[in-house]
Amino acid sequence: MIDDDFSPDRLHLSMLGQLLLHHQSNPLLPAIRIDELYRRIQMPKDESERLVFNDHLDELKNFDLVKTAENSLRVNDKVGDQYVDICLTAPGLFYSVSHAHTFSEQKYGLTWDMPGEYADHTFAIAQRFGAADVSIPASDRLVDLKDNQQGLMEVNNKLDQIVSKLQADNELGAQNPFERDDLVNNVKRLIAALKEPKVRANAIFYLGFTALVTLAQKFADKPLGYLADETWAALKTLIGL
Structure with a gap:
């Protein structure tokens, strides 16, 4: 074989x-x-x-x-x-x-x-x-988020914290306001997707990767980077990947 x-x-x-x-x-x-x-x-x-x-x-x-x-x-x-x-x-x-x-x-x-x-x-x-x-592979299946309300609440709380920290980052806002807006919008798209009762794991994985891995790399060794990394891990657990 x-x-x-x-x-x-x-x-x-x-x-x-x-x-x-x-x-x-x-x-x-x-x-x-x-x-x-x-x-x-x-x-x-x-x-x-x-x-x-x-x-x-x-x-x-x-x-x-x-x-x-x-x-x-x-x-x-x-x-x-x-x-x-x-x-x-x-x-x-x-x-x-x-x-x-x-x-x-x-x-x-x-x-x-x-x-x-x-x-x-x-x-x-x-x-x-x-x-x-x-x-259908595990990464392409539908996930019922109602089955893990506690995990969903944890992820949403972390995402809200990330949005608040980004919006309060005056240094990034002064240097590149368009980039900050893009980073915030990426997280907000993920938040909106998680409001659906059933989600496709593949789509959430992609949105999470786009929003959170980017932040974890950009703000490595900073509190925001650590928070993004934690949220990414929690998100993958939530959707079973």
Whole structure:
């Protein structure tokens, strides 16, 4: 089994996701240029990162998940591009769809550009055409917040504290009032979402990541950063992730 030998990281998954989305949009022409794939992932344009990309590409080829082939010049090629196409193989298509849950678990990290549509696309295929025992991953289920009123109250109290601290941060307000407004609005969107009686865990995870992880990093080693980190942990417990 491939799962015994292959442990994909975020870059592997991003490469597979971009190729799957391209295949969905262009079923009769599923191959794209390798350099175009590199651009879609939005990796830094330096030699070391390209070596990382090439190493990951070789792994995908070794496991027969993708195939590459040299081709001729095309009118839409960019100057300096290689004339090499890449596409998913049949095993690559199957692997990308059947491992949608793996993608969902890693899609909210901070490295590589992960196509958000990949999760929706693969979940839809798995649910419609998968085996009878294919289930919705824990990260994509509905959560009834009424089942944990105490946890919900704790999270809401912490979120209210974060909004108050941000609005009272005169230094940030003077330096960049628009940034402060964005940070406050991100938290308020999360607060509004938590008022629904039932929420989709995936959506709350995304809103929480956008609002709280950003704050925890921006205000690291400061009280607001610690509070954001605590709230993020409490939020994940609330939605069972």
